[in-house]
Amino acid sequence: MTLEPVALLSSPLDQWPPRWSPSGVIFDCDGLLVDTESQWVALQDDYLARHGAALDPETRRAITGRAAELVVLTIADVVDKDPLLVGEELISAHREHVGDRLTPLPGALEALRAMAAVRPVAVASNSPRDLLDAKLDGLGIADVVDTSIAIDDVAEPKPAPDMYLAAARALGVDPVDCLGFEDSDTGAEAALAAGLQLIAVPSILGQEPRAPRRLASMADPVLSGWIAGWELRR
Numbered sequence: 001m002t003l004e005p006v007a008l009l010s011s012p013l014d015q016w017p018p019r020w021s022p023s024g025v026i027f028d029c030d031g032l033l034v035d036t037e038s039q040w041v042a043l044q045d046d047y048l049a050r051h052g053a054a055l056d057p058e059t060r061r062a063i064t065g066r067a068a069e070l071v072v073l074t075i076a077d078v079v080d081k082d083p084l085l086v087g088e089e090l091i092s093a094h095r096e097h098v099g100d101r102l103t104p105l106p107g108a109l110e111a112l113r114a115m116a117a118v119r120p121v122a123v124a125s126n127s128p129r130d131l132l133d134a135k136l137d138g139l140g141i142a143d144v145v146d147t148s149i150a151i152d153d154v155a156e157p158k159p160a161p162d163m164y165l166a167a168a169r170a171l172g173v174d175p176v177d178c179l180g181f182e183d184s185d186t187g188a189e190a191a192l193a194a195g196l197q198l199i200a201v202p203s204i205l206g207q208e209p210r211a212p213r214r215l216a217s218m219a220d221p222v223l224s225g226w227i228a229g230w231e232l233r234r
Contacts, residue, residue, distance in 0.1 A: 006192040011212035013197055017226035022197065023233065024173035025115045026164055027145075029125040029135055031065070031183035031203045032218075033112065035103040036135065038204060043093055044075060047086075051079040061206045065184030067126050067157040068094075095131065102138040105203060107219025109139060114227045116144045118234060122167040123148040126157045126186075146171060159186045164194035181218070185209050199223075 012020030031037030041064060048054050055063075055078065063071050072090060076083035115121055122145060125132045129150040136142040147170040154162035168175040180196035182188045188209030191198045200211035201218055215223060 005210060006189055008192070008210060008212060011197050013199065013211075013213040016213060017222050017229075020197075021226075021230045022119060022173075022179035023177040024168065024171040025119050025121045025179045025181070026167045026171075026191070026196065027112060027121065027123050027180075028065075028182045028184070028187045029123050029127065029132060031105075032181055032187075032201060033104060033108045033123070033141075034135060034139060035105055035203070037064070037183065040094060041204060044071065044090065047090060047093075048075060048078065051081070053078045057206060061185060061208075064204055064207060065126065065158060065186030067151055068128070102135060104139060105201075106217045107224075109141060111218045111223065111227065112141060113144060114224070115230075116146075118227075118230045118232050120146045120171045120173065120234060122146060122171055124158075124163040124167045125149070126151050126163070128152060158190035159193070161190055161194035164191050164196055168194065168196075182209055182211070183207065 012018045027033055030040065059074065063074050068091060072087040073083050075090070076086040079086065112121065123136065127135070127150055129152045132148060132150045136145065136148060147167065149163050149167045149170070151157050154166055156162045164180065165175060168178050175195040178196045180191040180198045181201060182191050182198060183201050183203045184207050188198060188200055188211055192210070198211040200209040200214045202209055
């Protein structure tokens with residue numbers, strides 16, 4: 001279950017802050033804007049523990065950020081249980097708690113709002129449509145983003161590039177002129193395969209997403225200063 005890495009090409013993000021500015025911006029959601037990815041991982045680990053099992057670090061790294069169907073199949077194989085039952089139990093538990101406490105990651109919503117004021121923005125997530133809409137509504141940004149792409153909207157989920165290509169198309173922007181933000185290995189490979197200029201902001205232990213630029217937080221002061229210098233293009 002390994003990802004085929006996309007070659008890292010030279011990027012305007014090699015300089016920090018860049019002299020370049022994007023024509024559009026595409027954000028991941030879980031683990032990037034909001035701390036739901038860690039909750040989803042914790043739910044999986046708790047489920048595995050209750051079945052006397054655990055994932056090895058390589059498998060955990062490989063499935064983080066992937067579509068729920070792949071996560072369910074992996075866990076079902078480990079616990080030797082019907083995937084349909086595992087899926088029902090895991091997804092229902094996730095749906096039950098997803099709106100309980102949406103905790104934005106540091107600087108994420110501030111950065112998104114600042115970018116949305118001057119550029120068209122999208123959210124591209126491996127979440128099902130109902131869960132993605134619930135998160136955007138709960139975060140108070142449903143009316144801020146110009147479009148959102150859920151797993152239901154594309155043929156192949158991340159790490160395939162479909163989701164980012166669809167988001168760029170919806171924004172009317174060439175992918176190479178889009179700035180992407182991702183937190184996971186899976187999402188980063190999807191964004192790179194689509195041709196985006198990518199900033200990685202990992203939030204889950206063990207994730208090492210490849211990107212021309214990596215930040216510890218969306219609250220990065222250089223990032224904020226760079227955004228403040230963008231001219232209006234809406």
